[in-house]
Amino acid sequence: MKKYQRTVYLDNNATTRVDNKVTEYMNHYFLQDYAVASSQFSHTPGIKARDAVEKARSIILGKLRSGPGDQFIFTSGGAESNNMALKGLALTNKDPSRKKIIISGIEHFSVLNTAKALEKSGFEVKEVKVDGQGFIDLEHLQSLLDEKTLLVSIIYANHEVGTIQDMPKISDIVHQKGALLHTDAAIAFLQTPIDVQKQNIDLLSLSAHKIHGPKGSGGLFIKKNIPVQKILDGGYQENNLRPGTENVPGIAGFGKAVEIFKEKDLEKVKGLRDYLYNGLGSRIEHVLINGSKDLSKRVANNLNVSFEYIEGESVVLHLDMRGIAVITGSACFSRALQASHVLLAMGFTHERAHGSIKYSLSKYLTRADMDYTIKQTKEVVEKLRDLSPLKSTTF
């Protein structure tokens, strides 16, 4: 076997490398100020830990442009935040006439399956359509909304195709009927400007490990007076909304990751992504882009394409043997042996989903990494096409 030296990690929509500044900062709360974050009347180590948690909270609330009385509740990550938003709101719902929840077909499993669970407890769940580029069909949303709708949950930027929704418009439509808006912003955060006041967002989920922070740390933004209840019972932590000893290093690391974010890193990533897209598109034939064709309407670090006539798992394995880590929406690849529900919801054929490859980038990559990725992808795609029985007429 040929030896390939370079390692190119291109699965940053799944998770990212933690920034050194973040681990250093977190270390302090593992090794020095490791006490339980406690009330202001506690011992000094406890107050130091408390200060770290509150500092992180204020950094994140500031980044979201929140208003007075808004809360940010730390959780174990995006999945828990999504559960808390949907279940925590549905459980406290005192208005028996509002029993409808609207989601889209391209939501993360933690929203899709939470909605399914609520359906079993008597809620009506409706799915709003998306178009071929992953944008919410706003007219369809309007037609689904009524006075019975409690909550609409729409992913801000999709985790597979990176499409960024027109959240201000969605928010207007949702609030016209007195419903509330939740958005899973794990991928969108720090990749597109979020302003919870201007955009009138009621609930918003975040995850630290998507932004060079630690795994197991995230949170839910709750706008003032939005009646969300805790979904876990226990102590009185996090304003009595999320029990359990606070993950102080995780929370501190989350805040640090937000604090050190630089706009110029985002510009760099965007430049690399555009370069990769142009390189693949100009050097390989029959490449289809999945998600927004207007690259400015997808998150800077995402590129998702389908290579026609070949299957994704083979591409992933070949690239992996060459040191490149990407993923595919092919059924072969998934734990459920099912093609990506996101791509299918966008109306794609199974073939197109099977041939899809997602490249998601980070600030740690270089132009040389992109050149290597383009070259290796071209070789692999051509090798597999030589082997493929499919011809253009099949598609």
Added chain:
Amino acid sequence: MSLPYTKKVLEYFQNPKNVGEMDKPDAMATEGSPACGDMVKLYLQIDKQSLIIKDIKFKSYGCASNIATASIITELAKGKTLEQAKKINWKEASETLGGLPPVKVHCAVLAVDALKTAIENYEHKNDLIKEKKHTDENVVRQRLSRVINPLTGLDLLQVNFIKKIEVKEGGISVWINLNSDHQFAGNIKDETIERLEPLWDIKKVNVIFNDQA
């Protein structure tokens, strides 16, 4: 690196043997479909006197398991008589490769099925069927039980896609409970024809969709 595949599977995945097509194959068969995510096409050259497989080529769309198994099947079958080649099963293929992950066994089955179908097609075309059974509805049903509807992963019979089958004067008509503009109508039609046309007493196959009835 702990990949789920054996070293041998990876070797064949990277350097598959007997890849290609044939202009005038003596027999061929396709199993699977791109919509399902796996597809194998086999081409055979068969010596008419000795009934030995002189040459065999494959093309594959699918995962590593699919590619490696199709490749190993061609090696196992080459030089064998049709009777010997019929006996190759997925276990033999899998063992030769040092084992396959359990979830990938269906990929191995696909390649073995392609070999069996190709041989069967050859026997039908060349009057080699020992028990010459006239094609009837049961034969058609049996053959169609391998055509998979990609949406469900189930075969056409299980999902009641077949409304009616008629066998008459060397022709088969199959009514399918789908409209002709359905996403997979084209795939299903092609596969249905490919499965039924080789039958020794059949000259014509008609596939009729709801909006054409």
